[in-house]
Amino acid sequence: MAERLRDYLSYMEKLTSEDNKGKWTKEQVEMYRRELLTQLQFFQHERLIHLIVTVTFAVLTVIALLGCFVADTPMMFALVLALMVLLVPYIRHYYILENGVQKLYTYYDKLMGGQHGE
Numbered sequence: 001m002a003e004r005l006r007d008y009l010s011y012m013e014k015l016t017s018e019d020n021k022g023k024w025t026k027e028q029v030e031m032y033r034r035e036l037l038t039q040l041q042f043f044q045h046e047r048l049i050h051l052i053v054t055v056t057f058a059v060l061t062v063i064a065l066l067g068c069f070v071a072d073t074p075m076m077f078a079l080v081l082a083l084m085v086l087l088v089p090y091i092r093h094y095y096i097l098e099n100g101v102q103k104l105y106t107y108y109d110k111l112m113g114g115q116h117g118e
Helices: 002-015 026-070 074-115
Strands: none
Touching (some): 002 026, 002 074
């Protein structure tokens, strides 16, 4: 998903570059806007799912960490370590999705500005 987002961001960067500013008809702007909104929906859905998973893993990690204080066993430490190892990539992936979606919002604003002649 991160690669798809990077590719789409690159596509939108070229599409909304200064070289293309003012070269589109209203129909083209509307077509690009609808396409962007569809892609935004996909990425927002993915972002929501990863937020839920990331928060779940974070809560489980905190609970397991607290469990280390109650049951001072090697298995509890192993559980905390395993959850931490999984939590780091989830946070990284969510970070990529969040920043990518925020960047897509700026491209949407550029498209809407182009439509209104701004």
